[in-house]
């Protein structure tokens with residue numbers, strides 16, 4: 768497990784992650800490939816700064832299965848978040864992001880997408896159980912299985928694309944160019 772804080776892991780060009788601790792693990796809490804772990808952590812750090820969610824007290828757990836392929840149902844990723852009691856630290860956000868073990872470029876893009884959902888939870892823009900978006904009721908149609916017509920998915924796809932393009936231009940992320948990014952053309 769890689770535990771990252773602003774104190775030990777900073778990027779001059781990315782700014783500092785203040786309050787969000789990022790870790791990576793398999794669903795059973797095992798270690799994932801160290802190269803992949805660092806790549807995911809760096810991309811998460813970029814998104815934290817881009818989305819300006821540094822100030823939140825949160826544990827961000829990025830989970831990747833050893834098993835290759837999409838999560839059941841062809842899903843590329845999930846994000847859930849809740850407030851939890853952490854002993855004398857008091858209440859903190861606990862954010863779980865699962866990323867399907869697929870092509871490396873696609874995984875980074877999916878992480879950008881799920882980081883937008885993390886932002887939506889932390890800022891209390893999205894209340895998925897209460898069917899609310901920015902204080903207003905929004906009910907996803909039962910025909911819209913992936914909620915693609917919801918304002919939170921529209922925002923997530925839009926910002927995913929913007930952040931991923933920004934990453935490809937960023938000097939710290941030139942390594943991403945060696946991975947297939949054709950899926951972005953869709």
Ligand SMILES: [Zn+2]
Nearest residue numbers: 880884920923
């Ligand atoms: Zn989404």
